[in-house]
Amino acid sequence: GDSVTQTEGLVTLTEGLPVMLNCTYQSTYSPFLFWYVQHLNEAPKLLLKSFTDNKRPEHQGFHATLHKSSSSFHLQKSSAQLSDSALYYCALRWGSNYNVLYFGSGTKLTVEP
Amino acid sequence: ETAVFQTPNYHVTQVGNEVSFNCKQTLGHDTMYWYKQDSKKLLKIMFSYNNKQLIVNETVPRRFSPQSSDKAHLNLRIKSVEPEDSAVYLCASSDRASNSDYTFGSGTRLLVI
Numbered sequence: 001g002d003s004v005t006q007t008e009g010l011v012t013l014t015e016g017l018p019v020m021l022n023c024t025y026q027s028t029y030s031p032f033l034f035w036y037v038q039h040l041n042e043a044p045k046l047l048l049k050s051f052t053d054n055k056r057p058e059h060q061g062f063h064a065t066l067h068k069s070s071s072s073f074h075l076q077k078s079s080a081q082l083s084d085s086a087l088y089y090c091a092l093r094w095g096s097n098y099n100v101l102y103f104g105s106g107t108k109l110t111v112e113p
Numbered sequence: 114e115t116a117v118f119q120t121p122n123y124h125v126t127q128v129g130n131e132v133s134f135n136c137k138q139t140l141g142h143d144t145m146y147w148y149k150q151d152s153k154k155l156l157k158i159m160f161s162y163n164n165k166q167l168i169v170n171e172t173v174p175r176r177f178s179p180q181s182s183d184k185a186h187l188n189l190r191i192k193s194v195e196p197e198d199s200a201v202y203l204c205a206s207s208d209r210a211s212n213s214d215y216t217f218g219s220g221t222r223l224l225v226i
Contacts, residue, residue, distance in 0.1 A: 034214075043117075043203070043217035044156070087154060099144065099209050100169050103156040 002027045004092045006104035013111050019062075019077040021107045023090030026071065033066055033073040034091040034101065044089060047075075080111045115139045117218035119204050125224045126194055134189045134221045136204030142216075144168075144209045145187040147179060150201040150220070162187050163209055191223075199225045 004025045013019060025031060035047040048057040050066040050073060057064060062077045073090060090104040117138045126132055138145060146169075147159040160179040161169035167179065176195075180188045191198060204218040 041219075043219045045217070046214050049214070089156060099207060099212070100146070100158050100161055101215060102158065106154045106156070108154075 002029075002031070002092060002102060004033075004090050004102060004104035006090050006107050008107045009105065011107055011109050013080045013109070015082055015111055015113055016079050019075070019080045019084065019109065021075040021088050021090075021109065023064075023073045023075065023104060024071050025073065025090075025092050027092060030068075031092045033064075034093065035062070035064060035073075035075050036089040036091060036103070038087040038089065038106075040086075047088070080109075082111050082113065085109060085111045115141075117204055117206055117216050119202075119218035119221050121221060122219070123222045123224075125226060127226055128196060129193050131190065131192050132194055132223065133191075134202055134204075134223075136187045136189070136218055138185055138204075138206040138216070138218075140206055140208075140216060142206040142208040142213065143184050144207050145181070145184070146205045146207075146215070147187065147189050148203040148205065148217075150203055152200070156203070160187075160189075194223070194225045196225050199223055 007022050033050040036044040037047045038044040048059045064075045066073050089106045091101045093101050120135045144163045146161045150156045159173050162181045164184050165181045176192045178190045201220040201222045203220045205215045207215045
């Protein structure tokens with residue numbers, strides 16, 4: 001069935017270093033891919049999403065590119081900030097299932113000084 | 114203020130009791146969802162309603178029952194709670210007609226003792 005895989009459960013980085021969080025997917029149909037961020041005791045919030053026209057989405061310095069050939073939508077940022085410490089979810093949605101989002105297992109990012 | 118509102122924020126109860134959680138959205142969306150976020154932070158869809166009609170019901174124990182009076186409200190009742198029901202229950206909404214993004218509530222944290 002359709003699924004999203006995030007291989008890293010925990011990522012710890014030093015401030016200023018680049019961030020890359022992995023996300024791969026399996027889908028029968030052409031899916032839409034999303035990244036959500038959840039700070040401690042807050043609601044998950046949309047960070048960015050894939051576009052159908054292959055534009056690279058960017059938000060708050062983060063970007064991700066949908067690669068259909070490798071079924072991936074990795075999240076990247078050139079320089080980590082302390083405020084980026086949070087839980088990051090990759091999610092998949094395909095329209096024929098009533099717009100339901102299916103989430104990966106999440107990656108907890110900790111940025112240290 | 115337009116958002117997704119959940120009550121209560123936190124609830125402690127004993128095994129075997131019945132609990133109810135409320136969710137209201139003021140975004141004018143036509144679809145609402147219940148997700149369960151467990152102790153390992155796995156985020157899984159439970160139910161989805163579109164215009165008061167149940168459209169998605171993932172594999173959820175029968176003691177869970179959603180209730181929707183109108184498209185702005187989606188409540189969740191759990192009859193006879195079990196210890197494994199301890200989790201954060203997140204309500205979300207989106208607009209299927211316009212293919213809008215999800216907005217999440219801040220969650221109800223349930224502790225079953």
